[in-house]
Amino acid sequence: MRANKQLTSTGIRRRLPVCLFLAVLVLVLSPVDLVGLGSPAAFAQDLSSSQGAEEVVHGPPPKLSAADYPQIAGVNARVFVWLAAQLHLWFAAFVLAVPIFVFIIEAIGMKTRDERYDSMAYEFIKISITAYSLTAILGGLLAFSLIIFYPHVFQYMSGIFKETMFFYALLFFAESALLYIYYYGWYWLQGRFKKWVHLTLGLLLNAVGTTLMFLANSWVTFMMSPAGVDPAGVFAGDAWAAMHNFLWNPINLHRFVANIAYGGSIVGAYAAFKFLSATREQDKAHYDWMGYTANFIAISALLPLPFAGYYLAAEIYSYSQQMGITLMGGIFAWLFIIQAVLIGTLFLSANYYLWCGMGRSDGAHRYHKYVKYLAIVIVGAFLVWFTPHTLVLTNEELKALGGPYHKYLGPLGIMPAKNTAVNIMILFTALSFLIYRRANRVATVSWVAAGNSVQAALFTAGILNILFLGIYHGYFTNTVYKVAASIPQVLTTLIIIAVSITLDTVMYRGAKEIAPLKWGRVPDRAQYALFMLAVAFTWLMGLMGYIRSGIRQHWHVTDVFRDNSPDAFTPTLGYAANVVSVGTILFMAMVIFVFWLSQVSTRKAEVAGYWKA
Amino acid sequence: MKAYVVPFFVALIVCATLFVLLDFGVMNLMGLTLFFTP
Numbered sequence: 001m002r003a004n005k006q007l008t009s010t011g012i013r014r015r016l017p018v019c020l021f022l023a024v025l026v027l028v029l030s031p032v033d034l035v036g037l038g039s040p041a042a043f044a045q046d047l048s049s050s051q052g053a054e055e056v057v058h059g060p061p062p063k064l065s066a067a068d069y070p071q072i073a074g075v076n077a078r079v080f081v082w083l084a085a086q087l088h089l090w091f092a093a094f095v096l097a098v099p100i101f102v103f104i105i106e107a108i109g110m111k112t113r114d115e116r117y118d119s120m121a122y123e124f125i126k127i128s129i130t131a132y133s134l135t136a137i138l139g140g141l142l143a144f145s146l147i148i149f150y151p152h153v154f155q156y157m158s159g160i161f162k163e164t165m166f167f168y169a170l171l172f173f174a175e176s177a178l179l180y181i182y183y184y185g186w187y188w189l190q191g192r193f194k195k196w197v198h199l200t201l202g203l204l205l206n207a208v209g210t211t212l213m214f215l216a217n218s219w220v221t222f223m224m225s226p227a228g229v230d231p232a233g234v235f236a237g238d239a240w241a242a243m244h245n246f247l248w249n250p251i252n253l254h255r256f257v258a259n260i261a262y263g264g265s266i267v268g269a270y271a272a273f274k275f276l277s278a279t280r281e282q283d284k285a286h287y288d289w290m291g292y293t294a295n296f297i298a299i300s301a302l303l304p305l306p307f308a309g310y311y312l313a314a315e316i317y318s319y320s321q322q323m324g325i326t327l328m329g330g331i332f333a334w335l336f337i338i339q340a341v342l343i344g345t346l347f348l349s350a351n352y353y354l355w356c357g358m359g360r361s362d363g364a365h366r367y368h369k370y371v372k373y374l375a376i377v378i379v380g381a382f383l384v385w386f387t388p389h390t391l392v393l394t395n396e397e398l399k400a401l402g403g404p405y406h407k408y409l410g411p412l413g414i415m416p417a418k419n420t421a422v423n424i425m426i427l428f429t430a431l432s433f434l435i436y437r438r439a440n441r442v443a444t445v446s447w448v449a450a451g452n453s454v455q456a457a458l459f460t461a462g463i464l465n466i467l468f469l470g471i472y473h474g475y476f477t478n479t480v481y482k483v484a485a486s487i488p489q490v491l492t493t494l495i496i497i498a499v500s501i502t503l504d505t506v507m508y509r510g511a512k513e514i515a516p517l518k519w520g521r522v523p524d525r526a527q528y529a530l531f532m533l534a535v536a537f538t539w540l541m542g543l544m545g546y547i548r549s550g551i552r553q554h555w556h557v558t559d560v561f562r563d564n565s566p567d568a569f570t571p572t573l574g575y576a577a578n579v580v581s582v583g584t585i586l587f588m589a590m591v592i593f594v595f596w597l598s599q600v601s602t603r604k605a606e607v608a609g610y611w612k613a
Numbered sequence: 614m615k616a617y618v619v620p621f622f623v624a625l626i627v628c629a630t631l632f633v634l635l636d637f638g639v640m641n642l643m644g645l646t647l648f649f650t651p
Contacts, residue, residue, distance in 0.1 A: 372636045457621050457625040461625055472649075476649060477649035481645060487639050
């Protein structure tokens with residue numbers, strides 16, 4: 001009895017500092033959240049109360065001339081800010097995404113009590129720590145370069161967003177503190193109660209990280225679709241109105257999903273790097289498992305991403321038809337063809353990795369015959385996905401073709417064909433996953449034949465429905481129907497994936513395992529597919545980020561604050577693609593540096609005779 | 614063979630009907646009809 005009492009009081013003593021710390025943390029964080037997000041008019045109220053009787057009068061944005069943009073040491077301001085912003089964004093996307101799935105993996109580890117999940121989650125967060133410093137450094141570089149090269153733009157923006165910028169800075173402290181405690185406290189906060197504390201810290205870290213991203217998104221989307229200002233650009237004083245502008249939530253959703261996919265692809269590249277450099281069998285097995293998990297995360301987020309992108313594009317059209325046409329029907333349209341090629345590359349790489357991964361199972365030979373059909377459909381959908389509507393042609397070529405549109409391929413260049421293709425590509429990627437899951441198992445339920453038939457019927461009926469919606473509404477109706485039909489198409493795809501995975505889970509409950517999966521038994525070329533995934537994602541984000549920013553054309557803030565700098569023109573596509581490519585190379589070099597650092601940190605040189613005995 | 618064919622066609626008819634209802638419902642929510650009416 002006495003021993004028990006002692007034990008309990010020791011337990012309480014141990015838990016007390018953790019509880020106190022958590023309570024203080026919650027108290028510190030909650031007012032920030034409440035003021036920042038709790039009430040729609042919070043910022044406006046804050047502004048008025050802090051000003052008291054004084055009324056702040058906001059002026060219109062200045063009318064600038066080329067002389068108002070400082071020239072320093074012959075540096076091209078646009079390219080410098082472009083690269084700084086892009087590099088910051090790549091790293092920011094990575095460090096915001098990693099804690100999201102680390103939190104999920106840690107929770108899975110807690111639920112299953114399988115320590116391997118915990119170790120993997122720790123390794124994931126370890127990579128993001130060095131990347132976090134680089135994110136902050138690049139963020140500083142971006143802020144300084146904006147102040148130096150675009151002082152008037154920065155002044156105008158900070159006049160409107162001073163509250164959000166202030167909260168952003170404060171939240172950054174909270175983010176750093178939480179990240180460091182989450183990482184350095186990983187092995188300290190172990191055990192029944194402490195693990196829950198650690199998981200809670202992970203949740204708080206994600207809440208703060210996501211809020212930070214939403215705040216920064218509001219500045220970017222304000223420049224695209226300004227709100228809270230009059231037509232002359234005069235700010236009315238309501239910061240929430242400026243923040244909650246037309247494109248804020250579409251971008252929030254798109255970036256949130258895309259970041260998870262991107263983070264998964266980068267840690268997948270890390271696992272591939274470690275797999276290829278590992279010499280011991282158990283290390284290869286560990287990094288193979290890590291690479292598979294990272295690929296799973298990337299693909300799970302990639303599948304809904306085209307829908308989030310479509311929603312964003314539709315909202316851009318809805319905000320300004322001119323902007324929408326510039327985006328996909330004007331000068332930037334050809335970048336969407338490159339985008340299509342890169343997205344196709346992502347799908348092909350991810351599927352190829354899965355097919356290679358089937359080699360881990362001794363039962364996979366039963367499904368090998370289906371892989372070629374999956375490949376044919378995915379490649380076919382990929383070809384439709386990147387078929388351009390028109391081509392850049394000489395007069396002779398135009399004459400030979402009989403016009404700008406190809407007789408057979410022209411119809412494949414419009415959105416209904418692409419929507420149909422991408423839905424089919426997503427469905428067949430999901431099918432690859434189903435086959436991979438089945439490769440090592442034999443279902444034991446009595447209704448296997450009926451279950452398989454129902455799944456086949458579900459896919460058949462769903463694909464027929466997608467084709468009907470794409471072909472009939474795409475080619476035999478008007479634009480309203482064309483756009484509207486994409487929604488039941490998306491829903492059909494989501495329903496097929498959800499129902500077939502649910503059915504599969506029930507069917508394979510208590511299934512017989514053929515043999516333990518042989519992690520590490522995967523060809524090296526599968527690891528290059530993971531590298532390809534990371535590079536394609538990076539390049540894609542850079543190109544699409546350029547388009548998002550570029551559709552403002554000669555405006556700092558669309559229609560209210562004109563850009564009169566010497567760079568106030570849309571560069572050629574080749575030039576833009578080169579800048580993004582240089583950015584991609586710089587980023588990948590930095591990422592390799594981060595990977596190398598994580599490798600170096602585990603090495604220890606034994607130097608005999610150097611230290612005093 | 615029968616174990617596969619019968620459930621396949623039954624499920625195909627059920628799924629196809631449900632998908633058509635889905636199309637009809639979603640288009641209807643947007644104030645449109647399933648088939649184009651100029």
